[in-house]
Amino acid sequence: MTIDAATGIARILKQEGVDWVSTFPVCRVNNALGKEGIPMLMMRDDRYAVAVADAFSRITAGNRIGVCTFQGGVNAAGMQYAYAGMAQAFEDGSPVLCITDGVPIGSSGNSQFDVVSSMKTVSKWFGYIDRPQRVPEFMRRAFTMLRSGRPGPVILAVPDPTGTYDETADPYVAVKGWKSAPDPADVTAAVDLLLKAHNPLIYAGEGVIYANAAAELKLLAELVNAPVITTLKAKGAFPENHPLFVGVRGDHVSNYLASCDLLLAVGTSLSPGRFSHGIPRAAEKTIIHCNVDELHVNKVYPTAQAVIGDARFTLQALAREVSSRTSEVHRNAEAVVLNIKSERDAGLARYREAMASEDQPINPYRVYGDLMKVLDPHNSFITHESGNTRDQLSTVYDTLIPRGFLGWGNVSTLGFSLAAAIAARKAFPQRPCVAVTGEAGLGYMLGNLEVLLRNKLGITVAHISNGGFAGYGPGFWGPGHDPFTHSVLGYDEVDMSRVLGELGLHSQRVREPSEVVPALQRALAANQSGQPSYIEFICSQYPVYGQWVSR
Ligand SMILES: Cc1ncc(C[n+]2csc(CCOP(=O)(O)OP(=O)(O)O)c2C)c(N)n1
Ligand SMILES: [Mg+2]
Numbered sequence: 415m416t417i418d419a420a421t422g423i424a425r426i427l428k429q430e431g432v433d434w435v436s437t438f439p440v441c442r443v444n445n446a447l448g449k450e451g452i453p454m455l456m457m458r459d460d461r462y463a464v465a466v467a468d469a470f471s472r473i474t475a476g477n478r479i480g481v482c483t484f485q486g487g488v489n490a491a492g493m494q495y496a497y498a499g500m501a502q503a504f505e506d507g508s509p510v511l512c513i514t515d516g517v518p519i520g521s522s523g524n525s526q527f528d529v530v531s532s533m534k535t536v537s538k539w540f541g542y543i544d545r546p547q548r549v550p551e552f553m554r555r556a557f558t559m560l561r562s563g564r565p566g567p568v569i570l571a572v573p574d575p576t577g578t579y580d581e582t583a584d585p586y587v588a589v590k591g592w593k594s595a596p597d598p599a600d601v602t603a604a605v606d607l608l609l610k611a612h613n614p615l616i617y618a619g620e621g622v623i624y625a626n627a628a629a630e631l632k633l634l635a636e637l638v639n640a641p642v643i644t645t646l647k648a649k650g651a652f653p654e655n656h657p658l659f660v661g662v663r664g665d666h667v668s669n670y671l672a673s674c675d676l677l678l679a680v681g682t683s684l685s686p687g688r689f690s691h692g693i694p695r696a697a698e699k700t701i702i703h704c705n706v707d708e709l710h711v712n713k714v715y716p717t718a719q720a721v722i723g724d725a726r727f728t729l730q731a732l733a734r735e736v737s738s739r740t741s742e743v744h745r746n747a748e749a750v751v752l753n754i755k756s757e758r759d760a761g762l763a764r765y766r767e768a769m770a771s772e773d774q775p776i777n778p779y780r781v782y783g784d785l786m787k788v789l790d791p792h793n794s795f796i797t798h799e800s801g802n803t804r805d806q807l808s809t810v811y812d813t814l815i816p817r818g819f820l821g822w823g824n825v826s827t828l829g830f831s832l833a834a835a836i837a838a839r840k841a842f843p844q845r846p847c848v849a850v851t852g853e854a855g856l857g858y859m860l861g862n863l864e865v866l867l868r869n870k871l872g873i874t875v876a877h878i879s880n881g882g883f884a885g886y887g888p889g890f891w892g893p894g895h896d897p898f899t900h901s902v903l904g905y906d907e908v909d910m911s912r913v914l915g916e917l918g919l920h921s922q923r924v925r926e927p928s929e930v931v932p933a934l935q936r937a938l939a940a941n942q943s944g945q946p947s948y949i950e951f952i953c954s955q956y957p958v959y960g961q962w963v964s965r
Contacts, residue, residue: 561591621681
């Protein structure tokens with residue numbers, strides 16, 4: 415059977431289990447997707463087309479691959495705008511597949527923007543399908559890279575979507591993806607160190623989620639009675655009501671990072687960034703670094719023992735080794751748990767107080783506390799924005815299941831929460847999905863809210879309306895770090911609930927703390943019939959949250 419390249423790509427996507435694609439037009443593959451019956455979620459800009467697919471891959475832990483298309487080729491306007499989304503996916507290591515038009519043979523070198531070199535800087539692999547016959551090969555390679563090894567975006571450029579090939583010449587078989595187990599000698603050496611330590615601390619990263627290894631993490635922690643902290647991106651990898659859970663950030667987390675004598679890092683790059691912890695006095699600690707590959711081993715901190723392999727296989731192997739040496743486990747479980755509880759109670763006290771606040775304007779923590787009351791922690795999705803909502807939610811929001819909360823952002827690109835909530839709605843249609851945002855995140859997403867209405871995507875956007883860009887640090891106000899660039903039209907000047915109500919969202923404005931719970935309940939009820947909701951919570955400026963520990 416002779417088919418064209420675009421049709422071949424569409425059929426292979428179906429074989430790979432892809433049942434929808436996000437896009438912003440135009441892309442010359444889209445007509446084939448439509449004809450082959452693959453629904454397209456048309457966003458209102460190219461960055462969000464990438465971000466929704468990216469978020470879908472993250473939320474499903476790569477078990478289902480998010481795919482997007484956007485304009486490229488000789489008019490790479492879409493690609494230039496999508497670049498921000500791809501850079502973010504690459505920065506955070508998300509296995510998203512981006513398909514775009516390729517510069518046709520004979521047209522290279524005519525534009526100022528160099529497609530090939532720019533795409534290579536934001537992808538695990540950039541493939542240029544230079545002959546239609548190579549469609550199966552390139553798709554095989556793409557899905558191999560998307561499903562194996564360290565996760566990252568793959569970009570495919572299609573210069574000639576109408577060129578034909580014989581579909582039967584190289585029949586496509588869906589790619590499984592492959593994982594590797596660690597060297598047993600490294601496992602034994604790691605357990606030697608672990609069992610000798612007086613104050614070990616497990617530091618879990620998003621690799622645990624991508625490896626579907628939450629159960630294995632819990633088992634190992636319980637076997638050695640070790641406290642657990644997670645990165646922002648791994649929030650939820652460990653049940654946050656577990657007696658061994660310390661936190662993501664806050665004084666209690668800082669204390670454990672400072673006092674541990676051994677850090678068992680698993681599925682994290684351990685890269686000190688703007689939104690992650692450094693390891694204080696690292697030279698005095700023993701660092702065991704379990705990672706999918708060598709890229710981050712011995713990066714910044716010397717690694718005492720690396721264990722290279724898939725996080726699930728690694729945790730299983732560590733647990734097996736520990737189980738065979740139980741006589742060497744000398745830590746008193748009760749003392750460990752008691753200490754965690756008292757550290758947590760002390761570290762969280764002021765936030766718990768704020769969560770019960772009756773203040774007006776509403777304290778943002780009151781909204782977060784009430785969100786925890788309204789949402790079922792085993793069956794809901796919530797995500798933050800860049801700014802205070804990230805810092806505050808990641809300090810206090812109790813997450814009990816992987817991806818009940820999506821933490822994101824090695825660099826934290828404003829507006830992503832909308833994409834995350836949309837992707838969550840696609841991934842878990844039964845779960846209430848909430849994006850918590852400030853003014854800046856809301857500004858980014860405004861043009862894309864029509865997508866929710868058009869596609870009946872019943873999600874809730876909860877706006878912590880505090881009259882300005884607070885951001886991070888002490889706030890943008892007064893002695894804050896950006897006193898000249900914080901002020902936007904606030905709730906006294908613009909009623910955003912009316913603006914978005916006119917658009918068609920179920921819209922509310924909430925000033926009374928006692929109204930937070932009922933407003934959330936109404937918003938989520940509207941979501942059930944497919945209507946998106948917006949709530950403007952009139953809040954105070956309250957830049958108080960757990961800090962990241964510096965090196
Ligand atoms: C794309 C992008 N540009 C710039 C920033 C820097 N930045 C971080 S937070 C912020 C302002 C956040 O203000 P707001 O949304 O009102 O949230 P608040 O902290 O007030 O809750 C800015 C400009 C960013 N994170 N992403
Ligand atoms: Mg704000």
